[in-house]
Amino acid sequence: MCSSPLVGRERERRLLREAAAPGTLTLLAGAAGTGKTRLAGELHDPPRTTVLTGHCPPGAEPFPFAPLVEALRRAPVPAGLSPLCGALRTLLPEHADRLPAAPETAAHPAVADHRLYRALTELLDALPPAVLVLEDVHWADPATRGLLAYLAPRLPARLALVLTYRPEDLPRTFPVAALAARTPPGTGHRALTLGPLDPDDLLDLARHALPGAAPTAEDARRLHAWTGGLPLAAAETLRHLAARSRGPAPVPAVPDRPPVPPALRDWILHRLHGLDRDTRRLVRAACVLDGPAPEALLARVADLGPARTDRALSRACRSGLLTPAGPADLAPATPLVAHVCRAALPHGKRRRLNRAALEALAARPDPPHARLARHAREAGMAQEWTDHAERAAARALEQGEDAAAVALLRDALTRPDLAPRRRRDLALSLGRAALTGVSAEHAVAHLREVLSAPGLPAAERGEPRMELGLLLLNQASQNRTARGELVRAAAELAExxxxxxxxxxxxxxxxxxxxxxxxxxxxxxxxxxxxxxxxxxxxxxxxxxxxxxxxxxxxxxxxxxxxxPAPGTRTGPDSLADRREFARGSLNLADAAVMLGHYERADRHLDAAAAWSGADDTPYIHESVRALRLTLDWARGRWQGLAQEADRRREAPRLAHLHPVTAELGLLRAALAQAQGDPALARALLVRIRPECPDAPHGDPGPRPRGAADRDGEPRPDHTVPVRAFAAGLLARAATARGEPARAWEHVEDLVSLIAAKGIWVWAADLVPGMEALLECGRGAVARDLCTRLRAGLRGTDAPAAATALLRLEAALARHHERYDRALLLYAEAEDAYRAMPRPYDAAQVREACARVHFARPHGEGAGAGVTALRAALEGYGELGATWDAARVRRLLRARGVSTAAVPGRPHRDRRLSPREGEITDLAARGRTNREIAELLHLSPRTVETHVANALSKLGLRSRRDLTPPPD
Structure with missing residues (x-):
């Protein structure tokens, strides 16, 4: 097999090089696949002395002195050896021209052997300083073993001897470690043992093998769990993954169950087939059981008696294929070994072993139903499979292991001959289990299949329909479809x-x-x-x-x-369901608090939700909490690294179908992209949430009805109004900045109408930019009416974000009617409110709006105050890294004759560049064209072209393609 970079062996590499000194013996031990040969190869690099390597071949009858013959084949044999060395002519014919004539035939075989030992020792002593590496001496032939016993106390002064071996395969008659005891006093000797690599080492190996996939620590953990850290298995798995990769890098780079390369499979099977019959049966039984098992269970499944079991267990553990898994249990050494051994079993034998495992495990006082379901399925016992799966799922749900229950029920529902009522019960259990998870599409499909089946009484449709509605509502964001199902379910469940x-x-x-x-x-x-x-x-x-x-x-x-009240504050014990309900309630209140603008309250409820839920037992709540925390960071202006974190979570495969969370993360990423000068990315993300918006790409087929399918066939999510309002507000701001107020109003019009019809005006905070655009469209009366309705709708509510947005709308109306003092007073009140929340980005927008009020005063009386307000806004944008907004403010300042620098807080890429050149080259390195940069920074394309040319000259680059993007 191909070599891989040496990782995790720096200490052993250093010790081996130190140990391989003249006149020393080094014993290098390690199980099969731990990399002994790879480590011994480091003695060649750099070659300080001659390294002679020979391998002991496996086989029942290996030829004598096999590794010595291989090692000495190209050795620099000197002339002038004693006549004794003529005995080596038959072993080393390639050196016959330098060897003396062969001596007379010995009268006794023992004399001949002794003559060869002496001759080989003399030859090794005559060589220049060298390292003799004999690999796999556990397979050494008897003659080689005898030579090593003879050589150890007579080790030549200029020779370093390195022996590698597998302790598990070492014959009892050849204790290699005892050779060190045979060396005379003063002779150096060292023993090194190689173990498995740890996950950090495997991460280094994965980064070398899969550079395009950017493997993570989690990938390394999965690889370690699969291979047990065995270097050969890990390297071959990674090489196979690299060879299979096509197109974009997969996520994760290393799956939980990677494909097994043929070479690695055959290597494991070769080790298995090298065992005797009883040991093979025992190993196969352990691999079918696929988990820790006591000796008695292994013996029963393998059908071996006590004496044969004891011998087989000893051999299996020595082989490294089985390993202790507790005081009295054993298990396959790695999941990889278990997988390969099971897959290689003939169909009939696999069924018999699974049936034996089923019978043995079912006899326990507390049967493990999850394992029994798997064995029944593999044994072809369909009814038992379903029974055990259902009982295992029920137990998992009682213990809060909903993900395990989902896996069991999904597997059981693949049985094609299930009776309709049994299918209903299983699908209903699956729906309940999926409510706490992150992926509900399979449960939704099964529940729909049950509801569409003929013959199910109306009284029995209500519960599965309710579970379907809840899944559509929570995980799938199919709000309107869910409403229809829930209304019908409420009627069907009247009793x-x-x-x-x-x-x-x-x-x-x-x-x-x-x-x-x-x-x-x-x-x-x-x-x-x-x-x-x-x-x-x-x-x-x-x-x-x-x-x-x-x-x-x-x-x-x-x-x-x-x-x-929280669990623990009521009388009586708290159940798992109580704790989950409290976590769900805390999450819901946190979500509302973020929308309303109560950020400290949101923190408290998020802490409570996190404390009463976990990543494993309630992943839906766990992931929602994480997304809301990022949204809070956005609102509070904590933008450092926020885009990368949002992208990382948004692109996680496990969240692909958890639409409420992916929508939240997509909105957050779009808001950052727009503020930081990437309008194309922002628009692309926003139209996924608002596909009916006027900014949808021309290639899009246009608005679809609610519930229409995406291109992949999955129904398009119907997100909540606050989510859609956030997206609409961002699109409206972008349209206003482009000088398209009518388009800005179009972005929010349908949501304003929906909010007015529902009467929930606290949801309107993000829509105010679109309402303000009405003033630029000559529709001031409509804007005044909306302001009146918003004011009335907020009466009696506790919604700081919406109340502050109302102040902004009232200020915009006052400015429109040239009531400048009133507008400034309202804007000042709004800025104070935003600072108190805090929402620094909105506060900077209010400062910018104040400047426009000052500039609108007659006779230029507010020019100085307007410039001051713009500078304050620019400072606020700069501290956040809001490039898009900062560029707009600088353009306004330049129009007033005020010189500006690049965005504060965003240092340019190279001190040789001016701030403006650094800003432009950052954008050019990200792939922006001169025209796009000009539009973003409100410059002419000619100016951008000049700045790019100057920057390339200063940096010594020939083309903008040579620019590298700055770190985010």
Whole structure:
């Protein structure tokens, strides 16, 4: 197999080079595949002395002195050797011209052997300083073993002897380590043992083998778990992954179960087939069981008696294919070994072994149903497979292991001959388990299949329909489709108040449906009544959580007192469901607090949600918490590294179908891209959330109805109004900056109408840029009416973000009507409010708006104050890194005759460049054209061209293609 870079062996490499000194013996031990040959090869680099290497070949009858013959074949044999060395002519015919004549035939074989030992020792002593490396001496033939026993106490002074071997394959009659005891006093000797590599070492190896995939520490952890850190297995796996890669780098670079290259598979099978029959049976039984197993279980599955089992266990552990997994258990050495051995089993033998494992495990007092389901499936026992899978899933759900339950139920539902009622029950369990996860598409498909099957009574459709509606609502962002399913489920569950209450309280939380706030309140009243009738405390808590969520979403100050108390503060024990409900409620309140502008409150609720949930048992809440924390960082102006973190999480494959979270991260990334001068990326991300917007690409087929499918066939997400409003507000700001106020209003018009119909005006904060654009379109009366309705809609609410946005709209109206003092007063109040939240980006926008008010005063009386306000805005934008906004402000300052520098806080790339040249070369290095840079920085293309040419000259570059992008 091909060599790989030496990683994780720096200490051993140094020790081996130190040990390989003249007159020393070095023993290099290690299990198969640990890299002994690779390490010994380092003695050649740099070649300080001659290195002679010979290998002991495997085989029942190896020829005598095999490694010595190979090593000495190209040795610099000197002339003038004693007649004794003539005995080597038959062994080394290639050196016959330098060897004396052959002596007479010895009278006894022992005399002949002794003569050869003496001759080889003399030859080695006559060589120039050299290192003799004999590989795999566990396979050494008897003659070589005898020579080593003879040579150890007579080691030539100019010879270093290095022996490599596998302890597990060493014959009991040849204890290699005892050779060190045979060396005379004063002779140096050292023993080195190679173990597996750790994940950090494997990360170095992966980065060398997969440079384009940018492997991570998690990739290295997966590789270590799969291979056990065995260097040969890891290197071959990585080489195979590199050879298979095509197109964009895969994520993750190393999957949980990588493909097994043929060479590695055959190497493992060769080790297996080298064992005796009983040991092979025992190893195969362990690989079928695929986990820690006691000796008695292994013996029963392998069908071996006690004495044969003891011998086989000893050989299996010595071979390194089995390893202790506790005081009394054994397991395959690595998942890789188990996978290869199972895959190589003939079909009939694999079924028999799985049936034996099923029978043995089922006899336990507490049967492991998850393992039994797997063995039943592999044994072809369909009914037992389904039974055990269902029982294992139920146990997993009780213990909060929902992801394990999802995997078990999905597997069980692949059985084609399931009875309709059994399929319904399994799909229902799958729907419940998937509610806490990050991927619900399989559960949705199975529940729809159940609901579309003929013959299912209406009374039995309500519960699966409710689970379908909840999944569509939460994970899939199919709000309108979910509403239809939940309304039908509530009717079908009329006789089940406990379940009907869950459907009703889900309908009570406002989303993107056209239902008015009064409709949502009525659903909540019905849910509270149904929960009371059910007399189920768990249902009451679920409804209470959604009641608090409803109040928070509409800005009702009572929301923060309506959440159920935290676990541990009530009488009686707290169940897993209680803890999860509290975490869900905390997440919902945090989400509302971010939207409303209560950031400290959002922090507290996010901390509570994180404390009562985990990445494993409630990944939906866990990932939502992480995304909301990033949104808070955006709002507070903590932008350093935010784009990279948002991209990393947004592109994680496990979140591909968790649309609420990916939408949140996409919005965040779009907002950063727009502020930092990448409008194309911002627009591309925003039209995914607002596909009906006027800025959709020309290649897009245009607006689709709600629920229409994306190009990959998956229904297009129907995001909540606050999410769509955030996107619309960003698009409106971009349109206004391009001088297209009519387009800015188009971006927000439908959402303004929806919010007005629902009566939830706290959602309108992000839409104010589009409302302000009405003033530039000559539609001041409409803007005044919206301002009046917004003011009335916010009355009695606790929504700082919307209240401050109202101040901005009122200020814009005052400026439009030339009431400049009033406008400045309102803008000052808005800036103070933004600073208090804090929202520094919005505060800088308000400063910029103040400057425009000053400049609008007659006779230029506000020019000085306007310049001061623009400089303050520029400073705020610069501290954030808001390149797009800073460029607009600099253009305004230049128009007033005020010179400006590049954006403060963003140092240019090279001190040889001026600030403007550094800014332009940063953009050019990112692939922007001169025209795009000119439009972004409000310069002429000719000016940009001149700056690029000057920068290239200063940097000694011939082309802009030679520019490298700066780190973000």
């Amino acid at each position: 089940r108040p406990d379940l009907a209450a869950r459907a009703m309280c889900a309908l009570a939380v406002p989303r993107s449906t056209p239902d008015s706030v009064d409709t949502h309140r009525r659903w909540m009243e019905q849910a509270l009544a149904a929960a009371h009738r059910s007399r189920d405390a768990a249902v009451a808590r679920t409804v209470a959580v959604n009641h608090a969520t409803l109040l928070a979403q509409i800005g009702d100050p009572a929301a923060w007192e309506a959440q159920p």
